[in-house]
Amino acid sequence: LSKQQQQEVYEERHLKFISSLGKGNFGRVDLCRYDPLGDNTGEMVAVKQLQSSKQSNMADFQREIQTISSLHCDYIVKYRGICYSAGRLSMRLVMEFLPFGSLISYMEKYKHIITTRRMLLFTSQICKGMEYLQHMRYVHRDLAARNILVSSDTLVKIADFGLTKIVPLDKEYYRVTQSGESPIFWYAPESLSEYKFSHKSDVWSFGVLLHELFSYCELSRNPKRLSLHRIGGDIQSAMMTVHLFNVLKENWRLPAPALCPPKVYSMMMQCWAFNSEDRPTFSILQDLIESSLQDERE
Numbered sequence: 001l002s003k004q005q006q007q008e009v010y011e012e013r014h015l016k017f018i019s020s021l022g023k024g025n026f027g028r029v030d031l032c033r034y035d036p037l038g039d040n041t042g043e044m045v046a047v048k049q050l051q052s053s054k055q056s057n058m059a060d061f062q063r064e065i066q067t068i069s070s071l072h073c074d075y076i077v078k079y080r081g082i083c084y085s086a087g088r089l090s091m092r093l094v095m096e097f098l099p100f101g102s103l104i105s106y107m108e109k110y111k112h113i114i115t116t117r118r119m120l121l122f123t124s125q126i127c128k129g130m131e132y133l134q135h136m137r138y139v140h141r142d143l144a145a146r147n148i149l150v151s152s153d154t155l156v157k158i159a160d161f162g163l164t165k166i167v168p169l170d171k172e173y174y175r176v177t178q179s180g181e182s183p184i185f186w187y188a189p190e191s192l193s194e195y196k197f198s199h200k201s202d203v204w205s206f207g208v209l210l211h212e213l214f215s216y217c218e219l220s221r222n223p224k225r226l227s228l229h230r231i232g233g234d235i236q237s238a239m240m241t242v243h244l245f246n247v248l249k250e251n252w253r254l255p256a257p258a259l260c261p262p263k264v265y266s267m268m269m270q271c272w273a274f275n276s277e278d279r280p281t282f283s284i285l286q287d288l289i290e291s292s293l294q295d296e297r298e
């Protein structure tokens with residue numbers, strides 16, 4: 001079977017645990033080898049335990065699987081299938097394994113050798129992935145460096161943990177975000193004030209992701225830290241959204257990262273237009289990225 005025709009049902013007995021990929025912002029994920037031939041030639045996959053205790057969740061769950069399995073794009077982490085645990089009500093989500101893990105850990109590790117060109121290549125790939133999601137009428141709502149995975153030194157992919165977002169653990173519901181990360185610092189003003197999400201709010205988040213990337217995903221310079229510095233870090237969380245909305249209304253924006261090419265910061269600023277209709281589309285952003293790539297080529 002070609003990779004594309006790979007059956008969607010994985011038999012538990014052939015799913016061999018290799019190691020834990022750590023508790024990223026997507027909950028606990030394991031590296032497994034799916035080895036039906038039993039000769040260690042099977043493919044490596046990333047596997048996540050999903051519990052869906054109530055019947056209602058099952059409907060949500062099936063719908064999410066329908067969506068995730070319908071996304072076929074080189075710049076979106078591929079859904080591989082589902083492994084039904086014999087007897088137990090739980091099941092496991094099987095996704096494509098990306099050998100370099102999260103963009104945040106990658107940038108921390110390689111920031112001294114990664115070039116502006118390479119960062120613009122990653123930017124272009126994420127933009128293409130978002131163009132595809134928009135074409136599929138899919139709003140991501142949580143575009144951030146923590147949700148980008150690295151396949152190789154020249155390829156990154158968008159992971160949408162939508163599935164892991166909606167499936168609660170058998171006891172409590174948990175938000176799929178980096179421990180301590182509050183997504184409000186990636187939210188467009190209309191998302192903060194009216195909880196409205198659209199392709200245009202994804203563009204706003206894309207600008208914040210660009211800021212993370214060109215700040216080498218450094219924790220000291222991350223959007224949450226910089227925003228809290230501006231609005232005062234000591235306010236309780238309920239007021240944080242209001243304060244953040246107000247400073248954005250008064251045209252405060254994240255400052256240009258050190259060494260950031262002017263054209264790239266200008267792109268971020270266009271993504272952060274207060275009125276959503278003034279923001280560029282992902283295809284316009286693609287042209288701006290190409291033009292920045294040209295500058296880096298000369």
Ligand SMILES: CCc1cc(O)ccc1-c1ccc2c(C(=O)Nc3ccc(C)nc3)n[nH]c2c1
Pocket residue numbers: 021024026029046047048077093094095096097098099100101102149159160161162163164
């Ligand atoms: C199955 C959970 C999931 C659910 C979803 O909806 C979307 C994506 C994923 C997912 C999450 C993590 C990974 C990983 C990885 O973490 N890889 C790595 C490689 C190397 C190191 C050190 N750490 C880590 N690879 N593919 C992955 C897919």
